[in-house]
Amino acid sequence: MRLIFMVVVVAFFAQCQWKKNVNSLTQSDPTMVINELMSDNKSTIYDEKHEADDWIELYNTGKSSTNLKGLFLSNDSTKLDKFPLPDTLVPSHGYIVIWADNDDKQGSLHAPFKLSKDDPETIFLTQGANTIVNRILLPDSTISEDESYGRWTDGAETWGKQKQPTPGSANSGGQ
Numbered sequence: 001m002r003l004i005f006m007v008v009v010v011a012f013f014a015q016c017q018w019k020k021n022v023n024s025l026t027q028s029d030p031t032m033v034i035n036e037l038m039s040d041n042k043s044t045i046y047d048e049k050h051e052a053d054d055w056i057e058l059y060n061t062g063k064s065s066t067n068l069k070g071l072f073l074s075n076d077s078t079k080l081d082k083f084p085l086p087d088t089l090v091p092s093h094g095y096i097v098i099w100a101d102n103d104d105k106q107g108s109l110h111a112p113f114k115l116s117k118d119d120p121e122t123i124f125l126t127q128g129a130n131t132i133v134n135r136i137l138l139p140d141s142t143i144s145e146d147e148s149y150g151r152w153t154d155g156a157e158t159w160g161k162q163k164q165p166t167p168g169s170a171n172s173g174g175q
């Protein structure tokens with residue numbers, strides 16, 4: 001009986017594609033984290049201009065509201081201060097969606113870069129211009145259109161594909 005149980009457990013984990021992102025880095029006590037990303041948005045969500053653009057969801061893991069001011073997003077390790085996040089409060093355990101559409105004239109939540117859907121790419125969240133809070137390797141084309149890549153659960157260190165993307169709300173896991 002015990003052996004059967006062990007076999008079932010091993011089989012379960014062999015099937016499980018959720019794993020720690022080997023290239024991820026999380027500061028020991030981060031408050032804001034990159035929580036979910038989509039690099040091939042076809043019809044999941046539209047911005048104010050009705051464009052189905054790439055997006056990055058940030059999540060406040062802390063017990064109080066956090067201001068995004070002083071944080072930066074980038075897809076370039078040689079220019080970590082590419083996108084200064086706006087003076088905006090995110091509530092405790094709240095979410096905010098940043099458009100990665102290279103349309104920074106469309107508002108303060110639009111970053112001046114897009115996400116690559118064909119090649120692996122590293123996305124950085126930094127405190128100030130230099131201190132990396134989060135470094136996430138976004139995998140390549142194994143993620144299909146309208147699928148996202150996210151943490152399970154919110155704020156955790158394990159990452160995987162989400163067939164049901166959840167921009168602005170709790171991650172849904174692999175289902």
Ligand SMILES: [Ca+2]
Pocket residue numbers: 047049051053099101103106
């Ligand atoms: Ca746009």
Ligand SMILES: [Ca+2]
Pocket residue numbers: 035036057150165166167168169170171172
């Ligand atoms: Ca989400």
